[in-house]
Amino acid sequence: MLNNLTPEKIEFLEEKAKEIRISIIEMLVSAGSGHSAGPLGMADIFATLYFFILRHDPKVPTWPSRDRLILSNGHIAPVLYATMAHCGYFPVKELLTLRKYKSRLQGHPHREFLPMLETSSGPLGSGLSQAVGMAIADRMDFGRTSDRFFYCMLGDGELDEGQNWEAMMLASKEKLGNLIAIVDRNNIQIDGYTDEVMPLSPLSHKFESFGFHVEEIDGHNFSDIVEAIGRAQAVFDGPSVIIANTIPGKGVSFMEKDYKWHGNPPGTEIAGEPPKEKQAEIALRELRSLGGQITSEHE
């Protein structure tokens, strides 16, 4: 897989991540509410998964052999919706219906409105359990001959929920080599920085002691993301986790690394931030001139 990640492909993924970020800002502005920091921070990983890693067919969302991506931290739905739209699951212009009455794009994902989703989510801490259940079912049916993977996207603040640790114990007990968890380690949650709200460190040791193969990466570096997933896929006798260090609000300078943008859209009055009527314009201008910068600054 790594061999296929040519410089041209990286450039393509950068471009997709940029488009996804622009869509995120546009849809949040249109909605007038929603989460900014997490979706922007995860744009590079979502672009990599949907445009390079996942075996899926946007024209046949129910293809049984598809890989599964389970979004546990449902509040970052804008990045999921934007990525799916840019992939061709539904029209990009539909993104502007986010959070609106009768929209398929509910504030937090709901399968009843958008059946192509693998699950509904919002209340934190239960996505990993569902991914574990899917992976167990796949093992029951196909044993280790199955080459499907089950990717579960988790927030770091979400790991405060005890149910995650119940799920980890079971994943380890069942030796789920087909399960790959990806933690958005952006160090923020609504009430503040994770270290102040509820310290998680040493996070990789915690996962290791629960029986996980652990990769820790720069979540904005496409080569890092692809290599780590490749190594996780090669571990067949147990579950893997990729702890992706990301910058919340990545790509919009006034949002980066600031927990106040966890649950607010552009256009919010926040002390010390640009005037609210200017925020969307500044964000979109920055994002449009982003080409190539995100990856390069980490090299």
Add this chain to the structure above:
Amino acid sequence: MINKSLKLNPKIFKKDVEKVPIRNGFGEGLVLAGENNSQVVGLCADLTESTKMNLFRDKFPDRFVEIGVAEQNLASVASGMAAMGKIPFISSYAMFSPGRNWEQIRTTICYNNRAVIIAGSHAGVSVGPDGGTHQAIEDIALTRVIPKMVVVSPCDYIEARKATLAVAEIGHPVYIRLAREKTAVITTDETPFELGRAVLFYGEEEVHADVGIIATGALVHRALLAAEALKLEGISAKVMNLATIKPLDVESVVNLARTTGCIVTVEEHQIMGGMGSLIAETLAENFPVPIEFIGVRDKFGQSGTQDELIGHYGMNQSHIILAAKKVIGRKSP
């Protein structure tokens, strides 16, 4: 009198009526469901023997997952398995599932409309000596309030076996309420069972009577004993077995109210939010008549024997008889 067409147990009113725990019927039914459909799987949270899922585990070890003492995980793992086409049955004590894991059941099972069957054993105060922490008397309220959920409460172990088999194939989330203690066997293998149907065990459909009693679960037997005792006093009662609490058989319930003019509800559960509340909601909207409620009145359970606790919380046949007389007296002249 007993509805003969239902081929109920002829020994219902005898002292030596056979008594079997309702949960046994679940255990046997799950094995049958597993034989019928290879997609049926079992998940348990460290109570495999108690909930009788051990019968399934021993027969289909490759289709059983031991989750450990983790009911929240239990519910959501089952949701994930259902997403892959499995038909998961999850079992624990009702106090822990749906008690502990209510939000996971709401969001990951019902909101997702995943066909997971939640078997809550040891429901009611009859669990006895374990005490109030283990006596689920809120579970009907917790489950019937969730959209898409089907709620089933069998009256004996034979009905539990049939209900378990029936819910395996309906493609919806289901809560099935089970009891631990030995319970009088009311039905037989020949008694018809249909999900969603309330059935008159005592009395005839279109014949008027003085009072209608609607009972669910293990207390159906006591309701029948009460009706038989009322007959000796010249009071005619009908007894309806409400095995499917949701979706409710509204037509049969309204017909009972119409032909009796007053209702007594009987359940081993809090009155608030339970089956009696459901009947009150339904009749208030469709055919208002006086109602008396037998059930727990805003109290927690405690240690004791089954009979002591049923008596203490006012759910014995004598209480049903008193409630029947009272509600008859409340009918408009």
